[in-house]
Amino acid sequence: MSRFLHRLGSVCAAHPWRTLTLWIGFLAVALGLAGAFGGDTRSSYDVPGTSSQAGTDLLRERFAAVSGTEARVVLHDTSGVRLDRGLVEEVRQRVGEVTDVGAVGEPRMSADGDTALIEVRYLKPVTDLGPSAVDDLLAATSAAGATGIQVELAGQVPEQETASGSVAEAVGLVAALVILVIAFGSVIAAGLPILAALVGLGVGGSGVILLAAVAEVSSTAPTAAAMIGLGVGIDYALLLVTRHVEGLREGLSPVEAAARATATAGRSILVAGATVLVSLSGLLFAGLSSFYSYGYTTAIIVATVMLTAVTLVPALSAAAGNRLFGRRQRREIAARQSAGELTPAGNAGVQRPTLTARWAQRVGRRPVPWAMGALVFMLLLGAPALAMRTWPQDAGSQPASETVRRAYDLIAQEFGPGAYAPMLIAVDLRKVPADNLPALVESVRELPDVARVAQPVLSPDGSAAAISVQAAFAPSDERSDDLVDELRGRVLPDGAEVTGVTAVFVDIADLLGERLWLVVAVVVGLSLLLLIIVFRSILVPLKAAFVNLLSVAAAYGVLTVVFQWGWGSGLLGLDRPVPVSSWVPVLLFTALFGLSMDYEVFLLSRIREYWLADGDAGASVVRGLAATGRVITSAALIMVVVFAGFAADTDIVVKMLGLGMATAVAVDATVIRMILVPASMAMFGKANWWLPAWLDRILPDIDLEGSEPATQTPSAAGPVTGALAAEAPPADGPATEALAGPQPVTVAGKSPWTMG
Template sequence: MNRTLHRIGAMCAARPWLTVSAWVAVLVLALGLAGTVGGTPRDDYDVPGTSSQAGTDLLRERFPSLSGTEARVVVHDPDGGQLDPALLDRVIGELRGVDQVGLASPAQPSADGDTAIIDVRYTVPVTDLDADAMDQLRAATGPARDAGLQVEYAGQVPEGEKPSSHTGELVGVLIALVILIIAFGSVVAAGLPIIAALIGLGIGSSGILLLAALTNIGTTAPTAAAMVGLGVGIDYALLLVTRHIEGLRAGLEPRAAAARATATAGRSILVAGAVVLLSLFGLVFSGLAAYRTYGYATAIVVATVMTAAITLVPALCAMSGRRIMSRRRRVVDAEPRQRPPLTARWAQRVGRRPAGWALLALAVLLLLGAPALTMRTWPQDAGSQPTENTVRRAYDLVAAEFGPGAYAPLVVAVDLTVVPQDSLPALRDRIEAVPGVARVSQPIVAPDATASVLTVQLAFSPQDERSSELVDKLRAEVLPDGAEVTGVTAVFADIADLLAERLWLVVGVVVGLSLILLTVVFRSILVPIKAALVNLLSVAAAYGVLTMVFQWGWGSQLLGVDRAVPVSTWVPLLLFAVLFGLSMDYEVFLLSRIREEWLATGDPFQSVVRGLAATARTITAAALIMVVVFAGFMTNADIVTKMIGVGLATAVALDATIVRLVLVPATMMLFGKANWWLPGWLDRLLPTLGRGRVMPDALATEDAATEASRPPEPVNAR
């Protein structure tokens, strides 16, 4: 592997302008294709195999006018006056003329008459809606706004329209650039990781839109993919640029330094990227199409930025010559460092009392992770959104005027080939008698009399724990065979249950595959097991912080969340897959260098000291950049994106400090040579990647061949 990567780096560094031009051409082509034939991300609420899906499928087959996606128009007079029935009828007429709308029901007025709800049912699922569905909805309700009334929108149609402000992300990139300038002391060196990451991100994001033309991609999947891709893209490029500068300071010419950096850092990048991709692969086992799209989207971006790191970055490094170094470092290091770096002294200090430091780090992580034991999950709904969002304003109006359960009522779908039609009144009475049910509508029968629908309004909000408990009670004790509970609240309850069951399957698959890969790479039993355990601790700590911030409400108002809310059901599983991969990035970077020192010296203590000294600065800078980038996504208006940003930023910060600077070196010093023990029979059984060394001696010959075949560098490049 090392020889192959060396040759790739040498080839790209030898033809830098051609390599950079090729990447730019691919970027322009990808953006052009995405803009012309790319699809639009859409949420898919189908949950195969659940009771709510059975009810939805029944309505699609027997009652199509009530089976598609839904929207609700909430009209309110801010002055408290009575709404004009004629005006409402005009709005309803306009709504019935909207494309793909199958039904716009009569207005449901509030008790005081100043608010009304108009239910709109489409004939297609949300994934098949026209791209301008919300624009058509706004146009149809124009007469109400023209009359000075407040008009807000609720339901799946407006919830699928995500705000698109990227201010926080842009600020994060600018701060990352400043961090890199400080770390390298060179604007050129600081700019290379940013340029490479942005080009890779642009191509990867275009690939997501092209994939969206072929299959359903969730509306928040591109944002999550961009968040992860930008972070790892900068990290991977930063690692290679750091190794390149080390080569320059050791006396190598720019092209040879770029080739050697690709061989050494490139191997770590490929292994780290492979672990991230394996982690994302675990989302396939979630049982939900929405999660699979998260995995596909993020994998596309990660693969693209990883490829950019090992091909584009060497070309940019060679093109920059010695200008990539700060002015005071544009000399070859001739004298050994007189005093060990701070990180080496820190590692030696940890090594003097490794057991104590390990227990302290473990205690901190367990303390932060403890609140996760009380975590309650629920898919994000309108009540969790910021107040500037129309669905949140609609939620507040409906809750105030009609009751907290009116925003997302349950829908009971009845198969009249199984349940006699004359039993519907009695069924309605039984449902209405259940404690917690506020109101049940009269049955609506399909034109062919094969299906019927009852709408059930609960006495509490959708995210209240009692809502899901009541769904379970209706299914188990009240409804006969042939009747199913569906609707947004029932779907969300089924999603929460399904993901709670599948979480451990995903964890097992991801951890198992990662252990196999790391065992092959590091030729060790203990190192992969420790890596998996400490990464799980980082994930648990992130869960704990999420619980404290959002569920307990500690500081949530600073993020624009005005009330305590459950952690979104979408977040824990996605965070695990992403965080486990990202944590492995730093683990691979650190362990690769420690193993290199171990193979060179055979000293288990000094290999940890030197490995940490060589990588701590890079890992710290990379982690700080990731934290800044992820923190930028906390400003996003969508609460799920906020939660993902908080979780990722927290886990990366903990991982780069408590885990990499304390827990990992302390445990490696405790176990000594046992870290690298591998049974002989297993060593022979496992495939070999390269020669087991991160830096084979044969690369020196490759460097010489690279230099001999290249013309000398221009004078001004030095």
């Protein structure tokens, strides 16, 4: 693999303008195809195998007029004057003429008469409606709007059209550029990772739009995929540029520096990207088709930015040459080259110990108290997650700038909190005699948590009936679960099912709560297997999985505190506490487990390089942390600001994902990388790299390092002391040689230290 990546990087670097032209061509073609043949995103509310879906299927088969997507039109006179019934009836008739509308209910007037609620039922599910559905409703209500009446839309149709803006992406990109300029001291070096990430994001995003033409893609999936793709794309490019700059400092030519960077950093990128893709595969076990689209879209974009990282970045880096350095650095390098202090084969000597190296040595001297302190902190941060309640996002959690939120508030104020999303009882009259319907309505009305029950509406052939039920509380209230369970378990006879948005949301919350543990098991198991194969170790992958689970738990805890408890939620544009969206825990886990593994892979790959070079378990940790400290810190900071930018998005799911991922990356790059990793590896020493001989023999051999000599980079760690250096060789041993210059090492993908 290393030899292949070296050749790939060399070819791209030797022909930078051809490579750039090819990628621009790919981007132009992809954008053109997406514009010509791309589809629209849409969310599905189908939950196969649940009671609510059984009720929906019954209505679709027997009562099509009320089985499809629901929407509601709210008319409100802001002056408090009673609405003109003639105008309300005119709006009702025009709404009934809208394409694909199957039924329009009688207008329901508020007690003071200044508000009217008109329920609309479509013949099709929301996924099959065209993009003009909302515009058609607005056109039908224009007569009321023209008279000064406030018109708001509610239900699945307008909720489907609630779009996320591009402000979050712009904020993240600007912040990333500032961080990179500070880190590199060069605008060119700072802009290169962002340019490469944007090209990959453009090509991958076009692929997502094309996928939407032939498959269902959730409306928020592209935004979530762009958030992850932008973060990892910049990170991957940053890692490769950093290794390229190291090569230039050693006196390598731009082409050779790019080739070696691709051969070394490229390996980490491929492993890290593969881990992200493995994590995303866990969404296939979530049990909902909408989650599949999150996995597909994110996988497409991650794979594309991986490809741009190992091809476009070497080309751009070679074309930039020494302009990747700031002016002062370029002058210093030129002076050293003219003085003969910098040669292609050598290095500039041992530098002073970096802050990261000194910190690692401090932690290594007393690893147990440091590890216990960090562990307690992470557990405390994740503890609120034990009280987390999940519920699919609804209009009540949207910002007041959205029509669905304004409609939600008006309906709750004028008709009661449960009127926004009434439940619907679907009755199979072939199993339940029609004469029993009055008694059924009365038994439902007697429930203390029911505010209103409408009279049954029969299907044209008399084989089915629909009964609308309004709860006494908001759909997101935790009592909704109990009411649905009571209806199903005690009130409804065989042949009657509770459906409607509230019942569907109850089933979604229950299903995802159950499936989360299956997703966790699959993702952790596959990731462990991949890392064991790559790193030829048992403890290192187990530790990586454990600390990643800690970072996910921390993200869950912060989401619970901010959104469910309302601590600081006003800073995110929320005016009330809301449950954590049911979509978020599964999505967050699969995304975070892969992203957190990125930093583990970047760090462990460099530690393993030093371990394979000299067999010094303690020194390799210090040197690995020192070598990766700056790049991982910069990459993590970029991820945090990019994800934090998405926390300002209007969509509640994107907002939660952004805050959760920003939290997890922040603790991963500080508490975990700076404390738990050096402390745990100091405690285990050489056992970190132990692999049973029998397992080493049967595992597939992924030859990441290749069979040609691997050149080690000079250390910036300085002398190694304390517990981490307990097993270090004498001063004139391999460690000193590794510090003094490159050492040829043939590794062939095997562990240098196995035990039977």
